[in-house]
Amino acid sequence: MGTDGVSALERIGGGLVVSCQAPEGHPLRDAATIARLARCAELGGAAALRINSAEDIRAVRRRTALPVIGLHKVPYAHRHLITPTLALAEDLAAAGADVIAIDLTHESPASGALITAVRESLSVAVMADVSTLEEGLAAWEAGAEVVGTTLSGYTARHLPTPGDPDIALVGELAARGVRVVAEGRYRTAEQVRQAFEAGAWAVVVGGAITDPVAITARLASAAPAGAR
Numbered sequence: 001m002g003t004d005g006v007s008a009l010e011r012i013g014g015g016l017v018v019s020c021q022a023p024e025g026h027p028l029r030d031a032a033t034i035a036r037l038a039r040c041a042e043l044g045g046a047a048a049l050r051i052n053s054a055e056d057i058r059a060v061r062r063r064t065a066l067p068v069i070g071l072h073k074v075p076y077a078h079r080h081l082i083t084p085t086l087a088l089a090e091d092l093a094a095a096g097a098d099v100i101a102i103d104l105t106h107e108s109p110a111s112g113a114l115i116t117a118v119r120e121s122l123s124v125a126v127m128a129d130v131s132t133l134e135e136g137l138a139a140w141e142a143g144a145e146v147v148g149t150t151l152s153g154y155t156a157r158h159l160p161t162p163g164d165p166d167i168a169l170v171g172e173l174a175a176r177g178v179r180v181v182a183e184g185r186y187r188t189a190e191q192v193r194q195a196f197e198a199g200a201w202a203v204v205v206g207g208a209i210t211d212p213v214a215i216t217a218r219l220a221s222a223a224p225a226g227a228r
């Protein structure tokens with residue numbers, strides 16, 4: 001297990017969390033490479049890391065001292081479900097996750113019972129990944145320590161995924177007293193600032209920092225010849 005879940009939360013609040021992930025087939029898909037990305041994030045001032053899979057968490061733990069929000073992605077239709085079972089959460093906790101992210105959208109089999117089981121049997125904090133205000137409020141009432149806007153724009157009901165982050169949802173959750181993590185499609189310092197102004201407790205940035213393929217494609221699309 002990681003360091004104590006509550007003190008990990010204290011270290012995350014008000015900070016930038018860097019999501020270091022690379023899917024199968026990506027040139028950076030390798031646990032040692034993910035750990036290097038995590039170390040870069042630590043040197044750059046990240047407050048915490050968001051890491052997919054027990055294997056990557058172990059590699060990251062060997063290289064950094066930052067709190068880890070762990071998750072395990074399971075393929076589902078057009079996207080992934082995030083840590084939908086207690087068994088997956090147990091593996092993440094054993095690998096050293098301080099906080100475990102769980103998919104609490106209407107598409108997930110997980111419910112408030114999984115939040116309770118993870119908090120009580122694994123002694124780690126829960127980050128509920130949601131896509132709407134209703135889902136966020138339900139997860140907060142069920143005991144999640146933090147609620148992330150992670151899945152806004154990714155459920156079947158809300159496709160196609162917009163280009164910009166859902167800062168409005170951050171504001172709506174914060175206005176209801178929810179400890180909200182802004183996550184999903186943050187690309188600029190201005191957007192990070194706006195999320196904190198809207199009431200975010202922390203902001204997660206992934207691909208804009210850790211995916212050179214996506215970064216290249218975005219900049220190449222501004223060249224006259226476009227991406228080759």
Ligand SMILES: CC(=O)N[C@H](C=O)[C@@H](O)[C@H](O)[C@H](O)COP(=O)(O)O
Nearest residue numbers: 019150154184185186205206207208
């Ligand atoms: C939808 C989904 O499965 N999101 C995943 C959640 O862990 C990751 O693939 C994202 O990279 C992460 O949320 C950070 O978002 P962005 O890379 O846009 O900054």
